Amino acid sequence: MPPCHVIPAGLLLMNLSDLRAGGKAALARALAQLERAPDAADTIDLLDQAHAEPQAHVVGMTGPPGVGKSTLMNALISGWRARGRRVACIAVDPSSRRSGGALLGDRTRLSTDPDDQDIFVRSMAARDRLGGLAALTVSSMVLMRALYDVVLIETVGVGQSETDVVGVADTVLFCVQPGSGDSLQFMKAGIAEIPHVVVVTKADMEQAARRARSDVLGALSLGGAEEGDGWQVPVLMVSSQRREGVDELIGAIDSHRDFLVQDGRLDHERQIQAQQWLVEAVRERWGREGIARAGDLGLPQGTSPFRRLAELNARLKTA
16 A cells, blocks of 8 residues: 555545545545445445455455454464555454444454554444444445455354355355364354355364364265355364464465456356345345335446445435
């Protein structure tokens, strides 16, 4: 990212050029604008630009609490930065039932350089979302995707309901820790339907880690994970503390990106994600009745889902 230039704090950032010139401070203000005025014309214009200029590979990381996602996140950031890649992260934390706020503890675990303009970390509260993501994740991801080389999204880790990450990420990592269960339990959690890469964390536990890997391989085999689009899900063992297996994991993520780029798979998958996000956004705001009144919810190839949502919202308000 180019050197940071000072932009007046009160200035609304209208385009990507402003963000690229303004560095992390500019992006932070843009994200605040997304939260404060998601339906404003300036916000829609900015998201339209970002949606039209994707450059980052989006990696989603999911798995149960305590599996070591934050530690792995730290190791991946270090690995990507060592390769000269600019990295943006969205860390979604559980929320307080009373205040709706979050501890935002993931950020405190990261050992990133705060002066490094090529690392940006944003914590978000999940609020009442059960899918492991925050409401602003998609729009924030689209903005970061236009500015960085890699966008890493860590979900809240709520167990069996955290499958929403499939709808925002190009490559999904599922983290499993040693001693977390046998193949049947993995199948119950729907793991075989979620990941493109499985990571057995805490590989320094050796025998237990090897057993966990065997269980996951069994679950993937039972779930027919190799019968889908031709991608064979790798199951890797990583010790984030020792930095063992991190290079292999980054290599597997890169291999999946290369696989997606073939035959236009990446663009196709992103189009499906944008379409699904549009339908869910209409449902969330207007309910089933709104879905029925909206009529055609199609999203033509290349069309911004944010612009389309704004048009639908305007029509439903007057319908």
